Amino acid sequence: MSEIRTVTSEAEDAGRKAARPRLWLTVLSLAAFALLIALGIWQIERRAWKLALIDRVEQRVHAPAQPMPSPAAWPTVSTANDEYRHVSLTGRFLHDRETLVQAVTEEGPGYWVLTPLQRDDGTLVLVNRGFVPSERRDASTRQAGNPDGQVEITGLLRMTEPKGGFLRNNVPQHNRWYSRDVAAIAATRGLHDVAPFFIDADGGSQTTGGPIGGLTVIRFPNNHLIYALTWFALAFMLAGKLLVTFGGGLFRRKRFVHEPAGGSDATARRTGSDAGTIVEST
Template sequence: MDETGQTQPPRRGRVRSVVALTGVLLAIALFLGLGVWQVERRAWKLDLIARVDARLAAAPVPAPGPPDWAGIGRDDEYTRVTATGHFLNDHETPVLAVTIHGSGSWILTPFVTPEFTVLVNRGFVPPDKRDPATREAPDGEVTVTGLLRLAEPGGGFLRSNDPAAGRWYSRDVAAITAQDGLGPAAPYFIDADATPNPGGLPIGGLTVVSFRNTHLIYALTWFGLAAGLAALAWRSRRF
C-alpha cells in the first residue's frame, strides 16, 4: 500500500513477465535461425556432393599445368586427371596412412612430365614394405591416372610433420617438394587409381570420397526445440 492506504499494482511481477517473455522469444528466434542455417548448409552439401560425383564420373582430363595452378581450389578437387612422364623413384616419401588394409604408408613419388613435376600418391604399402628396396619400382615413361587432391599442410591430428626426421603425417606438397629439392612443382598431388603397380605394390585406388551430411537432423532438432519452447510458453501463459 502507499501512504493513502491504496494497493500498488504488481509492477515488479509484470516486469519479470515481460523480461521472461522477451527471453523466450529471443530463444525461439535463435533456434529458428539455427534451423534455417542448417537447411541452407544441407542444400550446399547436397550441391557439393552432386558436383563431386559428376567429377568422379567424368573422363580424365590432362593434369593442370603451371598456367592453371593459381586458380586451383576446392572446385577442382576429385577431378579425374591424367599425366605422362617418369617417376623419380629415389625421391619417394612415405606418409602415415590408415586404410582398409590396415596401418602403413602412402607412397608419394615425384612424377616428371615434359612441362612440370607433380607428386603422385602411388598408393598404400604395409609397414614391412615401407623400404623401397622391398618393392619393384616403375621404370621409364608411364601414364598415371587418378584424382586431383589438394595439399594437406602441417601434419595430422595432434602431430606435426617432421621433415628433418622423415616423419610425415599428411601429404604436405610444398614441404615434401622443398625437402626433396625439387624446385617448383604442382600445388596439388594426384591420388593414383587402382591400376596395378609392378609387384602389386603400392595399392592404388584407395581414395575415400565421403561427405558427412547430418544437416537435416540438426535442422529438425533446432526447429523442434523452437516449437517445444513456444508450446511451453503458451502453456505457461494459459495456466
C-alpha cells in the same frame, strides 16, 4: 461488499504479477527462439550445399580422365572447382625422392607412397602411388614395383593437406609425415616447380609389386537434416513454454460466488436480488 471485491481484485493482480516473467527473461527467451529457428534454416541451407557438393564430386570422379591442368592454370586450381577431378598425366618417377605418409586404410595401417613425377616440361607433380603396409616401408622391398621409364598415370586431383593430421603435426626434420602437405614435402626433398596439388593414382595405374592404388575414400557426412529438425524441435518447445507462460491467464477458468451485498461476514452467503458477485480464479 466493496471491501471483498477490493481484496479479491488485489489477490488476482498479485497472482498475475507473480506469474508474469521478468523482462530480461522474456527478451532472452525470444532471442533464443529466433536463434534456434535461424540455426534450423542454416542447416537446411547447409544440406542443400552438401547435396550439391556430393553430386558434383560424383560427376567428377566418374567422368572420363582429362589432361591435368597446365602450369599456367595452377594458381587458379581450387577445392571448389577442381578437387576429385579425374585427370591423366605422363612423366618419369623420381623414386629416390619418395615420401611416406602415415595412413590407415581398408588394407590396415601403413603408409601412402608419394613420389614426384617429372613431366616433359620439367615440372613436377607429387603422385600418391598408393598404400604399402609397415613391413614394406623400406623402398628396397618394392624395387620390382618401381617403373624406370615413362609412365601414364590416371587418378583424382587432390588439394594439399598443410601442417599435419588430427592432433599430429608433420615433423619434416625427422621424416615423420601425417598429412600430404605438398609445399612442405617439396621443400624437404629439394623439389622445384612443383604443382600445388597431388594426384591420387587409381587402381589401373598400379604396378605389380608396387603400392596399392585406388584406395581414395570419398565420403561426405550429411547429417544436416537431423540437425535442422533438432533445432526446430527445440524452438517449438520453447515457443510452447512461452505460450503457456504468457497465455495462462487467458485460459484460466472463472468461478462465480454470490455474496450478500451488505454483509461483511464471508460465511454468511445468500442468494437474492441484493447478493453481490465475487469472481474467484480456479
